[in-house]
Amino acid sequence: MTPKVHDSIGSNSINAIEKLENHLGVRFTLQYREFLSKYNGGYPEPDGFLFKNRIDGSSVDRFLGINVGEHNNLEDYFFTYKNRISKKLFPIAHDPGGNLILIGLSGEELDKIYFWDHEEEADGWNPDMTNVYLIADNLEEFLSGLYEIDI
Numbered sequence: 001m002t003p004k005v006h007d008s009i010g011s012n013s014i015n016a017i018e019k020l021e022n023h024l025g026v027r028f029t030l031q032y033r034e035f036l037s038k039y040n041g042g043y044p045e046p047d048g049f050l051f052k053n054r055i056d057g058s059s060v061d062r063f064l065g066i067n068v069g070e071h072n073n074l075e076d077y078f079f080t081y082k083n084r085i086s087k088k089l090f091p092i093a094h095d096p097g098g099n100l101i102l103i104g105l106s107g108e109e110l111d112k113i114y115f116w117d118h119e120e121e122a123d124g125w126n127p128d129m130t131n132v133y134l135i136a137d138n139l140e141e142f143l144s145g146l147y148e149i150d151i
Contacts, residue, residue: 003146008042009068020066024078026090029111031139032103041065041072048149049142051115052134058095058115059149085116085127102132103139113142 017036021027028036043062050057064074077091077100085091085102088109093101100116113136120131136142 002143003044003046005039005042005044005063008063009040009065011038012036012040012066016066020074024075026078026105028090029103029105029139031111032092035139035143036066039063039065041068044143044146046146046148048147049135049145052136054133058097058099060093060101060146061096063093064091081116083127084121086129086132089114089116089132091116101135111138112136113139 014033014037017028017033041063042065044060047059047061048057049059062072064072064077066074070076072094074091077094081091081100085100086109088104088106089102090105091100092103092113095101095115097118099118102114102116104110104112104114112134115133115135117131117133122128122130136145
């Protein structure tokens with residue numbers, strides 16, 4: 001089941017996506033390009049997810065978008081976190097606590113969806129994967145696995 005995405009700014013053209021990729025020096029996965037072409041920011045319903053190798057999880061507060069203003073902007077998040085996360089990963093969303101949901105862009109991480117826990121971030125300028133947790137093997141699995149959290 002694909003979640004509903006509320007408060008999206010609309011769709012993106014392939015041209016807008018390619019322009020951002022060229023500006024940032026990255027290449028998004030096909031699944032993520034398709035997602036960005038359909039949704040531009042917003043929040044999903046349902047929004048909860050679990051980690052693959054832990055017994056807990058979190059929720060998506062907002063998906064990031066292209067030219068969506070001051071907050072929740074892909075470009076701003078990229079430049080804010082580029083020296084704090086692995087070069088193989090890219091921020092696509094955040095949870096209510098300011099942690100990131102990332103997509104793998106290359107290597108063994110390609111297509112996989114991860115959670116970056118800012119409270120476990122290593123000191124220094126060499127980001128590693130010690131505070132990064134696997135959520136799903138690809139974007140489709142992540143989106144279809146979102147569930148409603150019982151409060």
